Amino acid sequence: MNKLYIKSLGIKTFFVGLLLFSVIFKAQAVINFTWSWSANDLLSKEYYKDMASAHRKLNGYALTKTGIMKRTKDIYIEPNQELTRISSGLTSKKSDILNFVSGTSYDYIKDKYPIVAVSPLSSGKLSNVLVRRRFKTKFDAEKENITNYLDAANYIPEGERLRLIQQALDKVIRVTLEDETY
Numbered sequence: 001m002n003k004l005y006i007k008s009l010g011i012k013t014f015f016v017g018l019l020l021f022s023v024i025f026k027a028q029a030v031i032n033f034t035w036s037w038s039a040n041d042l043l044s045k046e047y048y049k050d051m052a053s054a055h056r057k058l059n060g061y062a063l064t065k066t067g068i069m070k071r072t073k074d075i076y077i078e079p080n081q082e083l084t085r086i087s088s089g090l091t092s093k094k095s096d097i098l099n100f101v102s103g104t105s106y107d108y109i110k111d112k113y114p115i116v117a118v119s120p121l122s123s124g125k126l127s128n129v130l131v132r133r134r135f136k137t138k139f140d141a142e143k144e145n146i147t148n149y150l151d152a153a154n155y156i157p158e159g160e161r162l163r164l165i166q167q168a169l170d171k172v173i174r175v176t177l178e179d180e181t182y
Contacts, residue, residue: 083155090161094150097165101143105176109135138175142168 113128148154149164156164 005109083157084152085156085158086150086152086161090150090158097146097169098143101146101169101172102139106136106139109177133174139172142172 075081088091109132113131115126115128115132146165146168149156149161
């Protein structure tokens with residue numbers, strides 16, 4: 001019994017010394033104990049069996065859902081892809097349309113409302129700056145709308161895209177001609 005007491009006292013002294021050493025010198029000591037002992041968890045064996053059977057059921061459920069999704073892919077995904085396609089003819093005309101909206105139409109407004117008189121017959125006014133700004137704002141708004149209509153990320157059918165672009169161009173022409181019935 002004395003040998004056991006002395007042995008436990010030696011272990012306690014070792015750990016207390018190790019603790020003091022780590023506190024005083026702010027050092028860290030890593031102690032690894034490995035036991036060559038294996039134990040069977042007899043009480044939770046049933047829970048592991050339940051988890052394995054639940055996993056098998058969920059795996060079957062996931063496989064079934066995957067099969068259903070593959071079969072319905074054509075129904076849900078393919079029509080949406082049709083809504084994102086834009087014809088090459090319309091894509092090639094995009095720069096011409098945007099140039100008409102922001103370039104040609106605004107050039108007409110600049111000629112109609114000059115800021116500085118370029119000829120003796122024309123009258124230049126400083127108030128024309130405000131008039132130009134009003135037109136430029138309207139043209140920029142329609143240019144942004146047309147750019148959005150021609151974006152493939154917008155789910156719009158091709159015919160609807162053409163109709164919306166035509167309406168925007170009609171509005172630009174009416175604004176340019178100062179027909180305020182748009």
